[in-house]
Amino acid sequence: MRFYAVGLNHECASLERTEAFALDAEDQEALYANLSLSADAEIVVISTCNRTEAYLYGREADVRQVEALLGQAAGERWPSQTAFQVQDEAAVRHLLQVASGLRSVVLGERQVFAQVKTAYQRAVDAGAVHSVMHRLLHTAFRAAKRVSSETALDQGAASVSTAAVEMARQDLTPATGPNTLAETDVVLVGAGKMGQLALEALTDDSPRSLTVVNRSSDRARDVAVSYGGMTVPWARRHEAVAAADLAVVATDAPDPVLSAASLPAPDDGTTLVVDVAMPRNVAPAVDNRSAYRVYDLDDLQAWTEGVRERRAEAVPAAEAICEDLLEDFVTWVFHQQALQPAIQAIRETFDTIREQEVDRHAHRTDLDRDEVDRLTESIM
Incomplete structure (x- = not known):
């Protein structure tokens, strides 16, 4: 399992190409519903006026499936030659910098933070996020908040x-x-x-x-x-x-x-x-x-030119914050991998208990069994 960031944005494609692959809320929900990823794979998809990207913890085959579904939603083949794809630490770094405004058309713009949070919540609602991506997205939120409070990257009006x-x-x-x-x-x-x-x-x-x-x-x-x-x-x-x-x-x-x-x-x-x-x-x-x-x-x-110059001066400090939190996240991942066998055994034990309790109390709710399973699995 590896981390991937893949997509189209203003850095690698024209606005026309990016807009062609933009997904509204309904399109994103359909994409999640049609995904059939590897066991334990997790994903968050974001689509704004300047980017359509997927942040994935999974395998190469999962990336290909996501690209195919993005192309299907747009009604054309995914432009692999134009799109970007980065892996592992580069993928994590990309997400942290996106959430912090370092990758925005207008350097330091605040709106992208809210857009990432909305994308994360939609992925959670779709059941596409588990422990690893939960941790990664909250690391990205921490990066955005620290960059905002500790640097001048988002100060002043730059658009x-x-x-x-x-x-x-x-x-x-x-x-x-x-x-x-x-x-x-x-x-x-x-x-x-x-x-x-x-x-x-x-x-x-x-x-x-x-x-x-x-x-x-x-x-x-x-x-x-x-x-x-x-x-x-x-x-x-x-x-x-x-x-x-x-x-x-x-x-x-x-x-x-x-x-x-x-x-x-x-x-x-x-x-x-x-x-x-x-x-x-x-x-x-x-x-x-x-x-x-x-x-x-x-x-x-x-007015905006002066603001952009001041924001550009804050980029090294903002990037350093992202690198600091990237290191924290990578350390956490290594610890998780070392403890994974024990964690998996505990999870299986609790899942068995969960299934037994669902069977015992299924008659006490108006929810059907599949919905109860989904709700209780989200607690796990």
Whole structure:
């Protein structure tokens, strides 16, 4: 039995190829249901917008089976020449670095930690994880937490969407007050991917109100419901911006969607407008209006470049933490292998007792025998 990490990500494949093999929650559940791995093999599968990977404790034949099922889900042959595969310590190191944000498109981004935890829970629910992968995934969680608390790898906003929110926090909150947008009225103009990323970055702030404006009213409603907001018709976008403290503009329009002439004076004070679109969605003349302040991509890129440089300086310390925990995990594995015969004997004894007790008490529950077996085996 060996450790494997196999998959597609932004480091080895184009976004188009990675997206072709992306798995939604239903696809992942189907994959687990169709797996027939070697005895004692364990697996966790993760699929995000930038990676579809499997972390496996098993044999080479298990890897081939996983690749075949990934190809089956995508409706095409698994691209072995493009995909990556690493083994043993390199596989463990890869997972620790993924969970810690060292392998992300945006160095140090925090979202991947939550994505790994979700993938782990889905694997646990599918019965695909046992003692070894439990230990490995919790080691990865420890690595991510230590990297976050002991280094500057995830500090500051390094993507355009998160930078938009971070710059707004600094602009709109008092220097002596809490760094939050909780007392802010926010409007999002454009409900595409970039705009939703900005809303995700705003989640912890819980702004006082959120309004979503989009050409498609159905799209605006769907996004607004997801983030606890309301909608305003596209024709009233200028009024919505004037009523807000913060406007994030992120459409795919080829020309500006906000013009200086159409913007009324803000209801109260001034409005900060953050334009994260390319080409610009906010007419340059808006910045000349005394009641409006505009940040565009030039401002955001300058901000994020400085953050990326500071994060890059934290990489050696973050990698050292991962190596430290990798060593701990490898030591644990060696001890487990040395004790495996004794552990197996104890497990078999307890499993025999488990089966006897299930037989004795099966009539006392509405669950069928297979479900009782699954539940009690998970305790083992």
